[in-house]
Amino acid sequence: MTVSRYFTITSRPEGLPSPDVFSLEEMELPALGDGELHVRNLWLSVDPYMRNRMDGVKTYIEPFDLNAPLEGAALGEVVESRDERFKPGDKVRHMAGWRDEAHVSADSVERLPDLDVPLQTYLGVLGMPGMTAWTGLNTIAGLGSDDTVLVSAASGAVGSLAVQLAHQKGCRVVGTAGSDEKCDWLKSLGVSPVNHHQSAEALTKAIKAAAPQGIDVYFENVGGPMLDAGLASMNDYGRIAVCGMISRYNSASAEGPANIAMVLTKRMRMQGFIVLEHWADYQKFIEEAGPLVAAGKVEYQESVFDGLEATPEAFLSLFESGTYAGKRLVRL
Amino acid sequence: MTVSRYFTITSRPEGLPSPDVFSLEEMELPALGDGELHVRNLWLSVDPYMRNRMDGVKTYIEPFDLNAPLEGAALGEVVESRDERFKPGDKVRHMAGWRDEAHVSADSVERLPDLDVPLQTYLGVLGMPGMTAWTGLNTIAGLGSDDTVLVSAASGAVGSLAVQLAHQKGCRVVGTAGSDEKCDWLKSLGVSPVNHHQSAEALTKAIKAAAPQGIDVYFENVGGPMLDAGLASMNDYGRIAVCGMISRYNSASAEGPANIAMVLTKRMRMQGFIVLEHWADYQKFIEEAGPLVAAGKVEYQESVFDGLEATPEAFLSLFESGTYAGKRLVRL
Known part of the structure; x- marks a missing residue:
């Protein structure tokens, strides 16, 4: 028994x-x-x-x-x-x-x-969080090596692989995190760090300073003021992969992004996804990320x-x- | 001179x-x-x-x-x-x-x-407004004949062609307008009308009553509470073509949609577009809409x-x- x-x-x-x-x-x-x-x-x-x-x-x-x-x-x-x-x-x-x-x-x-x-x-890194990062960047946002990428919650399980996959593809990468220690870690990965405990306006300025050329692909894990800042930082034709909005999971009501009309003015595409619905691509992900992890190339x-x-x-x-x-x- | x-x-x-x-x-x-x-x-x-x-x-x-x-x-x-x-x-x-x-x-x-x-x-109807309606439905939202469609500002220059193109494709169509007279006109076109002078919550209920099966494609001209209601009315994998947000053009600040996280939970795609950037497709549009207009089949x-x-x-x-x-x- x-x-x-x-x-x-x-x-x-x-x-x-x-x-x-x-x-x-x-x-x-x-x-x-x-x-x-x-x-x-x-x-x-x-x-x-x-x-x-x-x-x-x-x-x-x-x-x-x-x-x-x-x-x-x-x-x-x-x-x-x-x-x-x-x-x-x-x-x-x-x-x-x-x-x-x-x-x-x-x-x-x-x-x-x-x-x-x-x-x-x-x-x-080789499970759901890693597969989520890969799916958001590639399947949803159509990442190219010329893109500048913003990842919110970039030190998290999903975000930390998203920044590294993007960086290894040759992209310039900005990542947000919640402490100086996490920001230092991001920096060691070649990522420009931004502390995300700031107002939408201050975040927007910090992202602009980290990537004056603007953001082409935004991997969104956070929501709230971070989304306002992300929308404000995007270039024309930017693609936003909405992976999570953790800032909202524990609050019944919240304000939406006041600058949502930028989706129109910048002709952006914003798309939500759930990794379980893309699991058929797991083999493709493992073929790309597996050898990198085995070789110690992913932290x-x-x-x-x-x-x-x-x-x-x-x-x-x-x-x-x-x-x-x-x-x-x-x-x- | x-x-x-x-x-x-x-x-x-x-x-x-x-x-x-x-x-x-x-x-x-x-x-x-x-x-x-x-x-x-x-x-x-x-x-x-x-x-x-x-x-x-x-x-x-x-x-x-x-x-x-x-x-x-x-x-x-x-x-x-x-x-x-x-x-x-x-x-x-x-x-x-x-x-x-x-x-x-x-x-x-x-x-x-x-x-x-x-x-x-x-x-x-055969110029920019008509081409805008066609582009939003087809190029941006990938309209299929099985889709249920919501068009905001459906009696406007763009909206009124959007509802008719969708209706002629076999779609079920809900359209919002600002007066009883306009709603009656929409009804005469085979469109289920909803008066858009309502709160987001009331709009959501009215759309639900008009289309209990939910909305697959949302052609957005309005923004504001209408966008909240649209997001709330969408089915999974819904596509939102953002054509305009006229409610915002004359206000410096406005609240964003409080339910923006539905983009994630319903795996929606929301995309802004500017018709001038799609003008290369004008001939395709004229081939579809021109004969309909010449034959008096579009009001x-x-x-x-x-x-x-x-x-x-x-x-x-x-x-x-x-x-x-x-x-x-x-x-x-």
Whole structure:
């Protein structure tokens, strides 16, 4: 008999979730069914989009049910297999995160590529955050090597790969971050840093100083005044890939960009995307980013939290500016 | 010696221009140069985008100079030609509007297509407004016959052709307008009308009632609360062609759409465009819309103002909701 320990939410949070919204529960897993795998998780991912799933509203993805196991990306080892494609010891990526042990359908898991990289990179730089950066720059914004690129939240899990992929393509890159330390790190990557704790007007000036030629591609993770500044900084025919608006996830109402009419005057294209809908391109991404990561040519930061119990803390750290950096991971 | 009478602006207006910003002047035209045409104007166009040119700010087009002849689309007859491609009596379209007589470069004028339609339609339904509607729907929004379409300011010069082109393609169409009379006219065209003098919330409800299936393509002419309502009404993967934001042209500051994050959650694409940059496709537009207009299958409204002196009044009528409808024209 296998016991699975898992997190639930017991109510719908308003604004920034309080830690006591989360509850650690356990259940006995039933007998393993045909076509299922018993997976023991090694690494769990926590990501900003999960905040949206805590609201009871269907957006592009179903909301989390109350008092049921939360979901998220995870890496695990197959302990028992009732599918001929997998055997015990195989490492897989799947969505039964926020827990230690899980029964999952073999059809729903991904076998990991064969690269000489640390396992947890498949949740970060070679996982959803990395694939998100690649998709936004290439599929959505049509990045070219002549473009000047602005990435907001550029020290985050997604942003930090976006700036590096753009930089390696030969683009000039401006990145915003929330502390001097993060800005220094961006600078070491060849990125012109801008501290994003400023008014829209001050941000606009700082971006102008960092890139007097203007911005062609804007990879947007933040929203709020940052979006006003981004719109103001764009060149004609600029492309904005809207990946996230983390500044809005915890506030019920917010002002929109007062300069939205610039979409017209500068003939811009602004497009939202959800990486899961572009997963068919994962192989293309791995072919470009995998060798760079294996060769140590991509820097990535991780903030590792230890033990299943730390999962809510890891998640909430996503909404604190300045303390933690890079991909938030839970190691089991 | 030919005298040209022309309008200037004598100062930069703030908000809605006062009539006394405009000044009627006259000058003697110099001798006609090689490659030039002397054109006598028959019809002048006034258009919302001209308001932007009155600000001293370069956007996608140079601002109007103070105390110099204003510009705009016009139809005229060649009186004298110093270019072998044109002869006296030819009808041409050109940009030396806001005046009665002009010398223009033969390279800058367009010969009109040979269709059995009233001359002034080349400033309206077969001119820039019609081409704008066609470009926004097709080139920018990628309209398909299964789409449900929302057009704001649907009784205007651009909007009224947008709704009809979409309707003739088989689309279900919702159009907003500013009076019961205009809404009745939209209804007679097979369009579900919504009065746009409502809050964003009420507009959203009214659009939902008119199109419970949601909106796939939104042709945006208005901005302000209308844009909030449009964003709220869109389906996933909706496309927004931003053609104008007339509600903002006369206000220095305005709130942006509070629900801008829907661009992300619904994976929308929002793109601004300027029809002049798509003029290479004019022939494609004429092939589709020309025969429809010649056969009387497209209804269009005109508000005709008589005499050069009425040009400022015609222009200012664009910003009054409810009194005039359709294309504003000045007949000389």
